[in-house]
Amino acid sequence: MPRLTKDDVQPVGFKLNGRPVVVRVTPRTLLTDALRHEIGATGTHVGCEHGVCGACTVQVDGEPARACLMLAHQADGCDIRTVEGLAQGDALTPLQEAFRAHFALQCGFCTAGILMTLDALFSRQPDADEDAIREALSGHLCRCTGYAPIVQAALTARNRIKGGPIDA
Amino acid sequence: MKPAPFDYVAATEMSEALDALHQGGTEARVIAGGQSLVPMLNMRLARPAMLVDITRIPELSRIEAKGDQVTIGAAVRQSALERWPDLADRLPLVRAALPWVGHAQLRNRGTVCGSVAHADPSAELPLCLIALGGNVTLRSRRKTRTVAARDFFQGMMSTDLAPGEMIVSVAFPARKDGTGFAFREVARRHGDFAIVACAATARPDGTATLAVGGVADTPATLDLPADMADLDDRLNEFAWHLQARDDLHATARYRRDLVRRLGHTTLKEALSCRD
Amino acid sequence: MKDTLDSPLVGRSVARVEDPALLSGRGRYIDDLPVAAGTLALAFVRSPHGHADIRSVDIDEAQRAQGVVAVITGQEVAARTRSMTVGVKADVDCWPMAIDRVRYVGEPVAMIVATDRYLAEDAADLVVVDYAPLGVVVDPVAALSEDAPVLHPSLGGNLINERRFRYGDPEAAFDAVPHRIGIDVTYPRSACTPIETYGVIASYEPGEDAYDVTANFQGPFSIHAVVARSLNVPGNRLRLRTPPDSGGSFGIKQGVFPYMILAGIAARVAGAPVKWIEDRLEHLSASVSATNRQTRIEAAVEADGRITALDWDQIEDCGAHLRAPEPATLYRMHGNMTGAYDIPNLAIRNRVVLTNKTPTGLNRGFGGPQIYFALERLMDAIARQLGLDRLEVIRRNLIPADAFPYRTASGALYDSGDYEAAMDRAVTEGGLAELYARRDKARAEGRRYGIGFACVVEPSVSNMGYITTVLTPEERAKAGPKNGAQATATIAIDPLGSVTVKVASVPQGQGHRTVLAQVVADKLGVPMAAVRVLADVDTMRDAWSIASGNYASRFAPAVAGATEIAATRLRDKLAKVAAAQLNIAPEDVSFAAGRIAAKGNPDNSLSFARVAATAHWSPGTLPDSVDQTLRETVFWSPPGLKAPTAEDGINSSLCHGFIFDFCGIEIDPETAEPKIDRYVTMHDCGRILHPAMVDGQVRGGFAQAVGAAFLEEYAYGEDGSFQSGTLADYLLPTVMEVPDPVILHHVTPSPFTPLGAKGVGEGNCMSTPVCIANAVADALAPEGKAPDIVLPVTAAKLAPRIFGDEPNPKNPVPETEVGPTTGGRKLTGEGRAVVKASRADVWQMLLDPATLDAIIPGSHGVQKISETHFKADVTLGVGPVRSRYKADIELSDLDPPNAVTLSGQAAGPLGTGGGHGRITLTDTEDGTEIAYRYEAEIGGKVASVGGRLLDGAAKVVIGEFFRALARHCGGSARSGLLARLIGLVDRIRKGGRS
Structure with missing residues (x-):
């Protein structure tokens, strides 16, 4: 069985945005630090390191989760998706476009986590209603926007993803 | 705000986990979802010498409905239980309580048994386990034992778990015909620790049990007779005897107010929805 | 958004140029920036005591720990620095790290430089500090008592500054009216708590005795002087840079500056660059918060509700040290202490005290929440006491539209406004009648429902001289005058004719780069894409001054204004160049659609890029009257911002916007939880440059105010312990707690700013807390004496009023736990x-x-x-x-x-x-x-x-x-x-x- 002593620097392998990556870290290294400082994927932000603010939210095997509450070694073999993996090439996704159109971000620090939550929500529940959207967003703190534009952007994105009328 | 160092064992079989816990003794801790433990590690409030990760042990990821109870393995995530197709039918109280457990992002990692093991007095799942009269199965290298929830929770974050032991499952009694359930909670914000949480179960004969979390050091219960005689007086005595305390978020008095008021409506709701 | 060239960009909600990168994880926040190889991590040992003498600091074990390069104590910091400048005349030091005494929980006591943050924190645990606990005082009124523990013995007490002001004849005014109506108000501590914490990267070059510091600092850059002085170097040996992106500030990131000093010293001692990213626990306990304040306010009131005088007595709690620019929170509002009202007589007593709490600093609203909470609660009390309609009392006191520009009793010059018209529009368009109907219906059904109002003048573009109002006229005369609000902007044209704009505005998410591209594109008649804006600062390369930075809502009125002036100068220059080539007079040149043409004859035109690049490619062809530089730097300071007068009159801000809010709040009968039913906010922020961003500022400020009103409090125990140390204790509102307010605008352009714009970012932090409190008071007691409302308004606080006396237990409760009293742990x-x-x-x-x-x-x-x-x-x-x-x-x-x-x-x-x-x-x-x-x-x-x-x-x-x-x-x-x-x-x- 894999047993690491505290100073062991051991490889952890997982998929990051579809690409296999390997990082070598100690048991206590948080997934946030492995992503940001070992791999250099700085799109995932760190706001509280105790699971409340939601800035570090990534998708683990398709479900949003706090990267600050995961040890990097717990990600071994997982499929991790971060904000860097949302758009293909230079074009923004409908969700990102909707955030831009509704001014649903200001400083942008909390945005990556919110996008990962909403992206997962619409994958699982393409017809999520406003209550479901608010419920999902309630796990995120935004200090700039007052949230209303984020809800509007989410509704617009949902409609666009569903292929319905764009304006919410 | 980084954890102090620890050894890490990613067990893939029960025996590996139990061996590691045996060796680690008082300095070893189980990590499953980590949603309560990792914040404490990051703040260095907890400094275990060894973490034993049990999420890769296949048999711990099962939800089993057998006979009159539902058994939930130690690695079952709260979101997995939320999405279990039989939840509404078999465990309506748990279904009502789960959305109050933190936020979806935490339930995606957090386990049902982890919440029970953490024994936070405000937590919803220990409250449900007590309200329903469930039990906890513990295992060490030497033996397996099953403890009633009322005996398992012993105080603030304190349980009957011994060194070398781990929770392998919890079991909730499944719904019986003619019973009713209700769950109500008041927190500062949506998703916060409960100031007061109430879970009520009503039986076909009209008797009912109210379980209250967030007030005493463990969830506490009050059994009520079928006629609900002197209900408000009983709730008042109960509220006082929970020995509520003031904290940053609420006064002891407000907690008692909520036990009296929320307790009343939760009981009535459980009684009225019996089927 | 379409970027059509035939209508102006300013005034339209164009898409933000910042967003594609921010939405894709390509932002460049401080913790994302590349650092030099060998950069070390910094961690702090912090005080667990609210007040204690440091007997000894034992660093031996920490020094021997794995990865540790240096362990630095307060003594060592003091040996290499000077005390930070204190803004009042007082015999007191202000060090960035405790030396022989700690005065608040979280105060830095030692710092560890190690190869990574994990190891640095391991070593921090090994530092052994021997403390001798001292008596603690956390309440500002208690801090003034004779027997209170004294934080700074050199001061002889905890009162660090006191001033009294008198404008008009307040005593006579009070004597002449039938009513003297007063209230006492307690305003608690809260903070705007950005999601990104502080960060500093510092290095030191001994050969030049020079520090290079990158920090997510937001200004004002007057602080650069404080840091350079403390580091004992001339200004040009402190290179201060800011990262391109910042994860929010709302004032708070001004408070990073002591850590610039500490990181600089750490780099110097360690002989390598160091980096520190504050964690959330550090941020909550030891960054900065707003001040808490105890206020007595009294009004001289005529029988009809007209106020003829105000008498303020304010006790301001600045925490353990008076850090620059404090006590600015107390003085920023000095010119507008009469709010939106025409009140000719004014008396003010201001006391600044120190307590065992975190030092205070900039925070959105800066002084506004504290004064308007008192003033607008007073308006409610006046209406109650006189039995008058609340709105009518407000209306009778408003400054009339024909009085602008209006000079207040304490010296502010309000630029523009039509308060009554704005209020009337809000009442109609915001549906006050309908709200009254909802309240009547709710009350008829036995529910608790209240309506509150708030009327606020929102100052913006601070006069750098207002802080000196804290000094006596004699002290000011000795120190020399301070005034103005220098804004800078540089616009350059490159050899391909595209335009670069550089400002020292240090945005923290507000979209400055977008708005400036709009302003400059309009002025030069080019598409937005032809203009690229940089707004971060490098003090060694950029034009900046002490007022530079992102605070006091100065962007739209001052920075965008300075940019407009620079663009105009460049345009005038290009007009001369083009005129010579088009054979027309410069005044007949037009700029549109990327071309420079003769007015009325679009065929006679040249491409903008070609004209613009002339100075690069063929300077010899420039007309004689045009110099060769195609780079304009403007330093603009509003002429109206003078130093305080000998009579202590101060025009504390350039612009004064207006806000009128009302809201309906219902209190849940079962749980006593208050809930906003409807919120209406009317703003006059002058000309609106980007409507969506303006509304974004309103919504953002509103959400923070909702937090301050219902959830957020920096709570301290009587023993000085800090109790709001995590985001599970210091509660920021989520999407579930913030309703979407109805936002209305009434525009009276400012005659004092180049674009007619005023600031808008802070208003709701000033108006919303008290509007909510007034509504809660109305719900609790529709008539009679006003209940005392202390924020945050929680269900637990309301419960006794809603539920009445509590039933006693029939049987005695065994072993009663007497819970913590008065907030102490x-x-x-x-x-x-x-x-x-x-x-x-x-x-x-x-x-x-x-x-x-x-x-x-x-x-x-x-x-x-x-x-x-x-x-x-x-x-x-x-x-x-x-x-x-x-x-x-x-x-x-x-x-x-x-x-x-x-x-x-x-x-x-x-x-x-x-x-x-x-x-x-x-x-x-x-x-x-x-x-x-x-x-x-x-x-x-x-x-x-x-x-x-x-x-x-x-x-x-x-x-x-x-x-x-x-x-x-x-x-x-x-x-x-x-x-x-x-x-x-x-x-x-x-x-x-x-």
């Missing part, structure tokens, strides 16, 4: 145990170290210092939260063999604990009853982050002690509490927590 309790031993035997055991060793929870050995003094090494905790402590135990008030008082103090990495218990022994039939009554207090980290769980944990530990005593005495404990504790305690000792 104090635990009291009692218990008893009956043991088989005799009273004399029990007494002997209590005085015996071997007994103590056996009964002290988690004891690793007890050392006897004297007959009544012992030292012990103990492991304490509950659940997974456990730590090793050094404990001091003393026995006192000995009454052998009847009673003794046992006192203990413990200190460890998780904080401190202390308490005392009186133990009494009484004979029983077959042994002795041991009764105890205790009082315990817990401070430090565990109080800040684990407060919710503490009382239960302390109870377990204390219970264990007495249970063990009973067991040691050969008997069994029989009481309910003790019996319950026994099981727990055994398991704790075994460590079998889950």
Whole structure:
């Protein structure tokens, strides 16, 4: 069985945005630090390191989760998706476009986590209603926007993803 | 705000986990979802010498409905239980309580048994386990034992778990015909620790049990007779005897107010929805 | 958004140029920036005490720890720096790290430089600081009392500044009216808490004695001078840079500056660059917060509700140190202390006190929430006392539209406005009549529903001289005048004819780059894409001045204004160049659609790029009247911002916007939770440059104000412990708690700014808390005396008023736990145990170290210092939260063999604990009853982050002690509490927590 002593620097392998990556870290290294400082994927932000603010939210095997509450070694073999993996090439996704159109971000620090939550929500529940959207967003703190534009952007994105009328 | 160092064992079989816990003794801790433990590690409030990760042990990821109870393995995530197709039918109280457990992002990692093991007095799942009269199965290298929830929770974050032991499952009694359930909670914000949480179960004969979390050091219960005689007086005595305390978020008095008021409506709701 | 060239861009909600990168994870925040190879990590050792002398700091073990390069104490910092400048004349030092005394929980005591943050934190745990706790004062009024503990002995007290002001003839005004109406108001501490914490990267070049610091600082850059002075270098040897992106600030990131000094020193001592990213626990306990304030405000009121004079008495709590630019919070509003009202007479007494709390600093609203809470609660009280309609009282006092520009009693010059028209529009368009109907219906049904109003003048673009109002006219004369609000903008054209704009505005998410591209594109007649804007700062390369930065809502009025002026200058220059080539007069040149053409003859035109690039490619062809530089730098300072007058008149801000808010709030009859039913906010912020961004500022400020009104509080125990140490304790509103306000605009352009714009970012932080409080007051007591409302308005605070007297229990509650009083993390309790031993035997055991060793929870050995003094090494905790402590135990008030008082103090990495218990022994039939009554207090980290769980944990530990005593005495404990504790305690000792 894999047993690491505290100073062991051991490889952890997982998929990051579809690409296999390997990082070598100690048991206590948080997934946030492995992503940001070992791999250099700085799109995932760190706001509280105790699971409340939601800035570090990534998708683990398709479900949003706090990267600050995961040890990097717990990600071994997982499929991790971060904000860097949302758009293909230079074009923004409908969700990102909707955030831009509704001014649903200001400083942008909390945005990556919110996008990962909403992206997962619409994958699982393409017809999520406003209550479901608010419920999902309630796990995120935004200090700039007052949230209303984020809800509007989410509704617009949902409609666009569903292929319905764009304006919410 | 980084954890102090620890050894890490990613067990893939029960025996590996139990061996590691045996060796680690008082300095070893189980990590499953980590949603309560990792914040404490990051703040260095907890400094275990060894973490034993049990999420890769296949048999711990099962939800089993057998006979009159539902058994939930130690690695079952709260979101997995939320999405279990039989939840509404078999465990309506748990279904009502789960959305109050933190936020979806935490339930995606957090386990049902982890919440029970953490024994936070405000937590919803220990409250449900007590309200329903469930039990906890513990295992060490030497033996397996099953403890009633009322005996398992012993105080603030304190349980009957011994060194070398781990929770392998919890079991909730499944719904019986003619019973009713209700769950109500008041927190500062949506998703916060409960100031007061109430879970009520009503039986076909009209008797009912109210379980209250967030007030005493463990969830506490009050059994009520079928006629609900002197209900408000009983709730008042109960509220006082929970020995509520003031904290940053609420006064002891407000907690008692909520036990009296929320307790009343939760009981009535459980009684009225019996089927 | 379409970027059509035929209509102006300014005034349209164009898509933000910032967003594609921010939405794709390509932002460049401070923790994302590349650093030099070999950059080390910094971590801090912080005080667990609110007030204590530092006896010694032992760094030996920390220095030997893995990865550690340097451990630096406050003494060492002081040896290499100078005290930071203090903004008042007072005999007091202000160091970025404690030297011989700590004065608030979280104050830095030492810093560790190590190869990574994990190792640095490991070493921080190994620094042993010996503290001698001192008396604590956290309340500003208590801090003024004769016997209050004094934070800075050199001051002789905690009052660091007092000034009285008198404008008009307030005494005569009060004598002349029938009513003197006053209220006392307590405004608590909160902070705007950006999601990104502080960050600093610093290096030091000894060859040049120069520091290079990158920090997510937001300005004002007057602080650059404070930091350079403290580091003992000329300004040009402190290169200060800001990252391109910042994760929000709302004022807070001004407070990063002491860490620039510390990181600079750390880099110097370590001989390598260092990087520090503040963590959330550090941020909450030790960044900055707004001030809390105690205010008495009285009004001289005519029978019809007209106010003729105001009398303010403000006690401002700036925390443990008066850090620059404080006491600016108290003086920023000095010119507008009469708010939106035409009140000619004014008296003000301002006192600034220091308490054992985190130093204060910039925070959105800066002084506004504190004064408007008092002023607008007073307006409510006046209406109540005179039996007048609240809106009518407001209306009768508003400054009339024809009075602008209006000079206030204390010297502000309000630029523009039509307050009554804005209010009338809000009443109509915001649906006040409908809200009244909802309130009537709710009340008819027995529900608690209230409506509140607030009327606010929102100042923007601070006069850098307002802070000097804290000095007497004589002191000011000696120090020399300070005034103005320099804004800078540079616009350059490159050889391909595209345009670069550079400002020192340091945006923290507001979209400055987008708005400036709009302004410049309009002026030069080019598409937005032809303009690229940089807004971060490098003090060695950029045009900047002391007022540079992102604060006081100065962007739209001042920075965008300066940019407009620079663009105009460049355009005028290009007009001359083009005119020569088009053979027309410069005044006949037009700029549109990327071309420069003759007005009325679009065929006679040249491409903008071609004309613009002339100075690069063929300077010899430029007309004689045009110089060769195609780069314009403008320093603009509004002429109206003068230094305070000899009579203390001060035009504290350039612009004054207007806000009128009203809202309906219902209180849940079952849970006493207050909920906003509808919120309407009317703004006059002058000309609107980007409507969506303006509304974004309104919504963002509103959400923060909702937090301050209902959720957020920097709570301190009476022992100085900080209780809001995590985001599970300091509660920011989520999407579930923030309704979407109805936003309305009424535009009266500012005549004082180049674009007619005023600031808009802070208004709702000033108006919304008091609007909500007024609505709650109306819900609680529609008539009669106004209830005292202290924020945050929580259900627990409302419960007694909503639910009335509480029913008593029929049966006595056993072993009553008296909960913590007045917010202190104090635990009291009692218990008893009956043991088989005799009273004399029990007494002997209590005085015996071997007994103590056996009964002290988690004891690793007890050392006897004297007959009544012992030292012990103990492991304490509950659940997974456990730590090793050094404990001091003393026995006192000995009454052998009847009673003794046992006192203990413990200190460890998780904080401190202390308490005392009186133990009494009484004979029983077959042994002795041991009764105890205790009082315990817990401070430090565990109080800040684990407060919710503490009382239960302390109870377990204390219970264990007495249970063990009973067991040691050969008997069994029989009481309910003790019996319950026994099981727990055994398991704790075994460590079998889950």
